Amino acid sequence: MSNCLLSLKDITKIYPNGVVANKGITMDIHEGEIHAIVGENGAGKSTLVKMIFGMEQPSLGEIRLRGEPIKIDNPQKAIDLGIGMVHQHFMLVPSFTVMQNLLLGEEPKKGVFIDNNKAMEVTKQLSEKYNLYVEPTVKIRDLTVGMKQKVEILKALYRGAKILILDEPTAVLTSQETVELFSKLQLLKEEGHTIIFISHKLKEVKEISDKVSVIRQGKFEGTYNTFDITEREISKLMVGRDIILKYDKNPPKYGENILTVKDIEYENDNKKILDKISFSVKKGEILGIAGVEGNGQNELVKLITRLMDTQKGEIRLNDTLINNMSISELRANGLSYIPEDRMTTGIAGDGSIADNILANRILEDEFTNKGLLAGNKMKTKTGELIEKYVVKCSNALQKIIDLSGGNIQKVVVARECSVDLQLLIAEQPTRGVDVGSIEFIHHQLLEMRDEGLAILLISADLNEILELCDNIIVMYEGEIVAYFDDKAKVSEEELGMYMLGLEKHSPKNIRRAFNE
Ligand SMILES: Nc1ncnc2c1ncn2[C@@H]1O[C@H](COP(=O)(O)OP(=O)(O)O)[C@@H](O)[C@H]1O
């Protein structure tokens, strides 16, 4: 084809451990398009793009650039060919500044020394040219995830990338950051860049891409014009079955109040973040907190899980006040927490699956008796959990960071849900996770609710809220603005009105969330 920029011919990748991650993939990427690659966890998407970026070598098959067969031995070779990549897990140096990271290894020099003024100027120019604003002298570790991603993109562009690969870039972003990223990608496209974009979120794929290629279990399922294919059709190709995120729930069997939050207020820099928040979660109930992100949900969770100190109000677990409890005491009292940001707070990235899956129970009697017996018990337990939670991996000692997003999340869920617990706080538990894993996690939550657990589910995903929750509260600008009980049968549109602050329930109705 005339303007075919990059073509993959019959690419097969077999890892040294025998995993066949890609099987005979043939795919054409055209100049100036945004080309999405979709597929379930472990389908082989990252493997495929790693070969384009020279981090892995195909076992069989050929890569061609403008019709010429090429061998991309290493990332430097890819960069020389104008290929750049933004990784799923950023590869920046946290203690270096933005500028140092951007220019790393390619710094402007004055003699043998780095020319700092020039470096500053280059950074500014770059930032202006691509309309990606970054503060040159701030250290990477002080940046939000969204900013770090900008630095990664700029870094690739500075090195001359014409083809830009982004591996699940939105998995770590808030919805506002995603909107911003997409507008930047559009600009890059208009300037003639070609973008390869991996995502699990089909809505995003529909929104941003021109072409979509589907991979299922290492095999290529075709490339489509995004305009011509529906989300439903794409998800069918991805998993080979119809995805219906609808569940037949058993009627709830509520018990006593497990979590009681009363008149919580929270201020930061004189700004009211939370105002008179009161609600409770009962045994056997999934209470949902719906809301656009940034309306106080995250702070509320931090107060309940004791990551932040309560300023005003009471939080009780059963009847015990937990305002001053330590995190370990809380855990001992049966609280588990699936955090929103699994990469930084959910896992120990350099640990193995085994380390991570048992991290919260190392102190249990069963495992404290160090030595062979305990070691064997830990091994057995890890094996059981990997099987029960269907974590796709080569073995328990594999580094957790090498798993796909959905499988990492399954490890977090396994860890949090396999201990003796009474209250589970699940914060965006399926964000950035593929459809198959979403269903799996949802079924787990429903099962635990039926077994009598109290679950507080914080989610920006309305489908998730409506399908799983028995009762729903809506937060807007730090307040509870609505309460719907299981008989209310609220629709997605209606919830949206409350989430955007266009509607508000009477205080009397909202008070019912407190179960007085
Ligand atoms: N370095 C590796 N060694 C062995 N197996 C791997 C390695 N990296 C990935 N895999 C396996 O290859 C398969 C595809 O993984 P990956 O390309 O990361 O999928 P995706 O990005 O679509 O989630 C998975 O089964 C995964 O466990």
Ligand SMILES: [Mg+2]
């Ligand atoms: Mg991946």
